Amino acid sequence: KLDTTWWKRAVIYQVYPRSFADSNGDGIGDLPGIIDRLDYLHTLGVDAIWLSPFFTSPQADNGYDISDYRDVDPAFGTLADLDRLIEGVHARGMRLVMDLVVNHSSDEHPWFVESASSPDNPKRDWYWWRPPREGFVGGTPGAEPTDWESFFSGPAWTWHEPTGEYYLHLFSTKQPDLNWENEAVRRAVYEMMNWWLDRGVDGFRMDVINMISKELPLRDTAGAAADAPSPFICGPRIHEFLQEMNAAVFGGRTGQFVTVGEMPGVTVEQAELFTDPSRHELDMVFQFEHVGLDHGPGGKWDPKPLELRELKASLARWQKGLARTGWNSLYWNNHDQPRAVSRFGNDDEHWEKSAQALGAVLHLQRGTPYVYQGEELGMTNAPLRDAAEFRDIESINYYAHAVTDLGDDGAAVLDRMRHSARDNARTPMQWRAEPQGGFTTGTPWIDPNPNHATINAATQLGVPGSVFEFYRALIALRHSEPVVVNGDFTMLAPEHPALFAYDRKLDGVTVRVLANLSDDALDVATIEGLELAGWAGAGRLLGNYSDRGGEAGWELRPWEVRVLRRG
Ligand code: ISL
Ligand code: CA
Structure with missing residues (x-):
């Protein structure tokens, strides 16, 4: 089968x-x-x-x-x-x-080299080229076609003097965005995916795949309503593109593949659509909500302490949101x-x-x-003891931006950056x-x-x-344990600041995970909502202290986890 x-x-x-x-x-x-x-x-x-x-x-x-x-x-x-x-x-x-x-290629890809060679090159439209903003001279501050910031610091547009236009790059200047509006681009990508499947790969993890559809016409983000959707995250044609890709790449195949969409900024409601098997888009998405909870108002370079309650609430919401449909x-x-x-x-x-x-x-x-x-x-x-140790373009660019453009103190910047x-x-x-x-x-x-x-x-x-x-x-x-794969999920004691506990249930079997995510011992017998009475004799599937924990009763030692099974 x-x-x-x-x-x-x-x-x-x-x-x-x-x-x-x-x-x-x-x-x-x-x-x-x-x-x-x-x-x-x-x-x-x-x-x-x-x-x-x-x-x-x-x-x-x-x-x-x-x-x-x-x-x-x-x-x-x-x-x-x-x-x-x-x-x-x-x-x-x-x-x-x-x-x-495939949201972007290198600027050294032959596609981009051709595209940049002249405004009437057949591949011009494979990337996002735009003239300077009305009333501005190309290459001067503020002349960028939109106000978008690159994820790697600085504007998301780079001025191309020889052809008198800007090109778009959501990431570094060396990563120009491909124009998915152009059908030839899409066909070229699908052909390449088929080539790899024929070579024997079993699936794809798709980098920032929810950024391939941009809202047209391209517009500024400043001044838009606070709840206005981003012009490039889960844009208007994203579902259409993924369905088209799915048909063009997996449509005629039999095999055991997997597709994973990396999607910064995706919501649980959108994820349900992307991973609903009947829609033929993706098998699962990578979402970012839980890894943003220790970011302050200034984003990843402005760390704040994590609240375990918030982490649990976020993960539980995703468990619930994809419980019936999706993955x-x-x-x-x-x-x-x-x-x-x-x-x-x-x-x-x-x-x-x-x-x-x-x-x-x-x-x-x-x-x-x-x-x-x-x-x-x-x-x-x-340890990251010195800014000279950075190898990542994101860090190198941000450090330079903070020190040079913002005039921040180098040591303080490094301190803020170490966390993320x-x-x-x-x-x-x-x-x-x-x-x-x-x-x-x-x-x-x-x-x-x-x-x-x-x-x-x-x-x-x-x-x-x-x-x-x-x-x-x-x-x-x-x-x-089939219950680990297919069981229902119920978060327990969601408000507790140190306990991470949940039940998984399937066909009369319950697996209970009890974890003390703190440096202090935690007596879980006193925590409401756990109904531990029925668990006293349950088998332990796994634990991270070598004894079985029986003599400790319901006291969980620092960072102790016990996985119990009943039924
Ligand atoms: O770490 C981030 C920057 O703050 C993320 O926003 C990251 O850039 C985002 O998750 C997209 O990541 C993927 O695409 C990037 C690449 O640099 C990452 O390594 C990749 O995982 C551009 O291709
Ligand atoms: Ca080597």
């Missing part, structure tokens, strides 16, 4: 190739390095690998700026390496999901987010227990869990207690976290009680 929903029982592991494993000593992780580690991923038990971009690229945004969609960047290897990787993944019963970055992605981490144990846990005194408790409360929800490389080892944020900087997630995988953590024999492109001497795979694999073994058990639990 054709299993079209394998991804509902799956755990997906994200590999960021640049930082995973370097096979040739040039300091950059590569495809042969990943091939060498497939047994490690198989041991962890994950079902699929989502591989961040490995395509030919000037690497302005570490590969999210693609100049050839059908080849491998020499820094990462060759197409032959990729074929071997696909083969190795499939041989182990896993699947490979590739990153699809959730579950994640704490990816290559754009700080490390979960540093952000939501306690990466010092309760490092191990908090990494495990966070893993458990996430993985046992309804949805497909994602593990970002190193999360299964409890890897922590980078994407480089936190991009330090090399910590394999062994060796120089460079066993990631490379050469000079790594980014400094490894000095704690690789204690936090690394070699000290955790096969070691009971380690973060790795705990994640392995969590993944196995999803495979062995």
